[in-house]
Amino acid sequence: MRLKALLADDENAVSPVIGVILMVAITVILAAVIASFVLGLGPGGAAPTVNFDSEFDSGGPDSGGLTVSVTGGDSVPVDQLSFSGDVANVYGSGGSAISGTQWPANNATGSSEGETAISAGDEVTVGVDTTPYEVNVVWSSDDGGTTQTLTTFNGE
Structure with a gap:
């Protein structure tokens, strides 16, 4: 028991x-x-929401010039924006090519924090090196750990 x-x-x-x-x-x-x-x-911060528009000029710089315009959305610091794809040069407001593929600071307005940021009405010309072309606007987080393509422009 x-x-x-x-x-x-x-x-x-x-x-x-x-x-x-x-x-x-x-x-x-x-x-x-x-x-x-x-x-x-x-996970890193979320990518901003920005609206872009473009216009291609086959007589523009390089094989053609793609004018990228900001039409609305969030304000984004220029050091977080770059271009990738068939990019030959990025042109500053004076019309001269700048080194690298970053959005040029002189093609953006100031933000409330005092740093240069893009907002509605800002634009930049990107020279493409081939036609047809594909140009991406890429956002990178502050620490560079997160990247995201905000928009892609394709054309002939």
Whole structure:
């Protein structure tokens, strides 16, 4: 009889042990998720919403000039915007080619934080090196860890 009582007590003890193990596992997982966001290891900031328009001039610079205009949306610092694809040169407001593929600061307006940012009404000319062409406007987060193509222009 004593053996039967011993087995019955052990079966009742299994449930609390599993419960404790599950609670510890849940606590560890929650701690890891919270720590990743606190330490900045979570997902980066969301890309801004900006509306662009373009006009292609086959007689423009290089193989043609694509004028990219901002028609509305969020204000974005120019150091977070660049062009990729069939880009030969990016032209500043004076009409001269600038080095690199960044949106030129002199083709943007100031933001409320005092840094140069694009907003509605700003435009820049991008010289394309081939026709047909594909030019992307690319946004990069402050830390450079996240990039996203905001829009793509295709044409012939």
